[in-house]
């Protein structure tokens with residue numbers, strides 16, 4: 467069921483979103499060669515708790531940490547741990563905060579030190595594909611419109627979108643209806659209405675989109691070893707321009 471949020475729910479979503487954004491900023495500031503992904507996890511957890519929120523991923527379906535930390539060919543659901551980041555790596559960080567029962571959910575991909583032009587281009591195309599999709603996160607458009615815009619932009623730039631993992635509604639649950647694929651499916655999906663909250667999250671592969679799941683039963687990795695990038699924001703649908711819950715307006719003007 468797709469929920470329409472009340473005014474008071476939206477106020478809580480805005481706070482959860484701001485804290486989720488802040489957690490990503492805190493992690494970004496800590497990303498450098500020599501840091502471990504477990505240390506980045508601590509940074510995010512400490513920040514979320516300092517803001518009176520809970521980390522939504524920890525314990526979700528058994529997930530063991532505050533952030534998903536997915537390095538290079540790992541695209542989503544990486545476990546933070548003793549892995550040491552090195553110059554030239556790229557890391558996808560996905561995080562969520564809960565404020566009074568409401569979720570924020572967002573992801574970014576960061577370069578570690580100096581990265582290759584190709585890795586930077588992958589990160590940039592992934593981010594821009596989110597904004598291509600965002601043009602259709604407005605009352606009256608269908609899910610299909612968002613999916614098509616993301617896929618078209620990614621493929622036009624020579625990359626592929628991950629299959630089988632999707633954006634989603636967000637609210638009292640981290641994952642609510644509707645599903646928002648980053649690729650066209652045979653269904654057109656629901657029409658968006660003001661008051662819905664959705665997380666749009668392109669997951670992009672440098673080469674082929676086929677993946678496997680690691681022995682930890684979570685981490686999704688490209689079969690061909692190609693790099694991957696992820697970019698996500700939680701969004702409130704309105705009658706007009708979409709309201710980004712996990713990105714300040716100044717930073718959305720690209």
Ligand code: MG
Nearest residue numbers: 571665667698
């Ligand atoms: Mg998400």
